[in-house]
Structures are given as structure tokens and as C-alpha cells.
Amino acid sequence: MTEHSKIPVPPKGEGKSGDSLFERATGTFGLGGTGDTFKAAPVPRDLAQVPSRLARKAPLPVKEEPAAHSTAAPAETAPLASSAAPAQAQIETAPVSQAQTVSNVAVEPVRFTGARHPVDRDVLREQGMIEPEGAVTQLLEEFRIVKRHLLVATRDAQRTGPSAKAQRVLICSPLPGEGKTFCATNLALAIAAEKDSEVLLVDADFAKPSVLSALGLPGGPGLMDALADPSIDVADCVIGTDVPGLWVLPAGNQTSRDSEYLASGRTEQVLDRLTQGAPNRMVIFDSPPALAASPAAELAKYVGQAVLVARADSTGQTAIEDALSLLAACPDIKLLLNDARFSPSGRRFGAYYGYGG
Secondary structure (H helix, E strand, O other), X not given: OOOHHHOOOOOOOOOOOOOOHHHHHHHHOOOOOOXXXXXXXXXXXXXXXXXXXXXXXXXXXXOOOOHHHOOOXXXXXXXXXXXXXXXXXXXXXHHHHHHHHHHOOOXXXXXXXXXXXXXXXXXXXXXXXXXXXXXXXXXXXXXXXXXXXXXXXXXXXXXXXXXXXXXXXXXXXOOOOOOHHHHHHHHHXXXXXXXXOEEEEEEOOOOOOOHHHHHOOOOOOOXXXXXXXXXXXXXXXXXXXXXXXXXXXXXXXXXXXXXXXXXXXXXXXXXXHHOOOXXXXXXXXXXXXXXXXXXXXXXXXXXXXXXXXXXXXXXXXXXXXXXXXXXXXXXXXXXXXXXXXXXXXXXXXXXXXXXXX
């Protein structure tokens, strides 16, 4: 129970039984002595004379100029509101007009003007690749499905806002010999057949470039030259082909600092140049194997999609997991199983068109 003896008892003569609680408290805590009387805060007699921080300050006096130097009407008689309104309107409308001017500036599209070279069809047949304008085969049908997934993902990404990164696709593999160049080349040939798209195949395997030899094209300056030398326009390094919609960018001169050049600030500018003003242009990168060279991880930062090629009955799960970790900078990574000879569903693309190859 509570000890009532600890409650302070007012001294005799202070606090009568008829006093209110406040009067008792005043006597108990010694607040009723001389000088301890509470008073209300002083209130000014004339509230209108209290200065207000929101009151408009009087305009500063304007020094009058001689009549000979003044051509405008005197502004003394103009009310303050009318003189402030034009200035406020000018401040509000200036950003709008500036934004409209910026949005109306058209970006000049980059067109490739390099010489066109014929793609060697015999070399394509020898490697078992898609032959342009050739028959519908099982390989062509399979890469039609692959390209459709990539194109749909690109269009979906472009709906959220213009982004050059959405038009770039990295083709990679965990280890050498798993068919990344084979898949990158066939994918580019399949996309080139699209009616509303064109494709630029970039050989980004700087140590062991093989795209030009796979297509039977001549060599020349390429991506690494444009990265190393700011005076080189990467668009001038693009090679044309006789396949409608297909362009090729060579790897360029070999260097031991390829990863450092890719990590530089110039890379973004060079890659943006490849799709400037061309929203229907896809860029396919054939990169080195992710577990064998570092450029693949650097290129993953600049692409919207990555395709990791794994060879059936060859590539291990650990290698795939390590490669996915290195390519984690890419927001969308897909897995492509290459050289699969068995289908649980029994599908056999190409046979429906009368061709079993």
C-alpha cells in the first residue's frame, strides 16, 4: 500500500479546509509569498502597432533620372502588384520555354558508311551456321525463338524510357570452347532478317577475335582502336556486308590493357555512338569467356541483356554459377544450352518446312 505519511502537509495557518486545490498548492510549495505572485503576460494596448514579419516592405526610393535620359513613362503611379506581375510571369514561363527548346532538338542518327563486303556463304556452311536467304532449318528456327525473346525484352525496356543499354546484348560463356561465337554470329544473322530491325555484331574478344573469320570478312580497325584513340570515330570502323541489315565491328588492335580501356569513362560514349538516333538497331557483343578473361565482366555493365552459353553435357554447374556472379552487373541474364541433341518433348524444328537439317 502507499504510504500517506510522505505526502507534504501544509503548515498551520496555511491552507484552510475550504481552500481549493490550487490555493493549497500555492501555500504548500511556497508560491504565495511576496514577489511570487503569478501575473499574466503583458499584452500591448494597440495590437495594430505590433510589427509583422509578413508585412510588405516599402519599396526603396528610386532616384529620378533627367528627362533627357528617360524614354519610358514614370513608374511612380503604377501599383506594386502590377509592377511585380510581369517579373513573376517571366520567371515562371522561362523554364517551360527552355524545356520545350531542349525537347525539340533532334538527335542526328549515326549511319554507317563503311564499304560493304560479301559474307562467305561457303564458310558459313562449313561451320554449320545459318545461311542468309537459305532454307529454313532446325538451327534457324531455334535462333528465331532466341531472338524473339531478346527483341521482346528490348522493346519492353524501351517503353519505360529511351535507353541505349536496352539495345545491347552480351553473348558470353563460362569457359572457352562452348560455342559463344557460333551463337553470337547465328543470332546476328537471325536478327538481320527482321523487317523492322538491323543488327551490329561486335567482336569484343580482343585477345582471340574470330567473328571476321567466321563470316569471311577482311580485317581493319575496330572497337579497341576507338577506345584507345579519342580522334577515331567508332562509326568509321564498322564494316558493311552484303546481308541486308547486318553490320560488323572488328575487335581492333590487340592490347594487354583491354579491361582498363573498357572500364574508362570513354566506353559509354563510344557505345552510345553505335545506336545514336537508331532505336531499332541491336548491338550483339561476342565477348571472351567470363572465367577466362576479365573484359566480359566489364562489358556486362553496359548491356541490357546477357546470354550465357553453356554446352550440353560439358559445362559444369559450378562454372555456370561463377560466370553468373561475374556478370551480375547486367540486369537480365539468360541461359542458352548449346549443342543439345535430345529433346524430352520430341520437338524437331525445320522438319515442318520439309527440311530435316
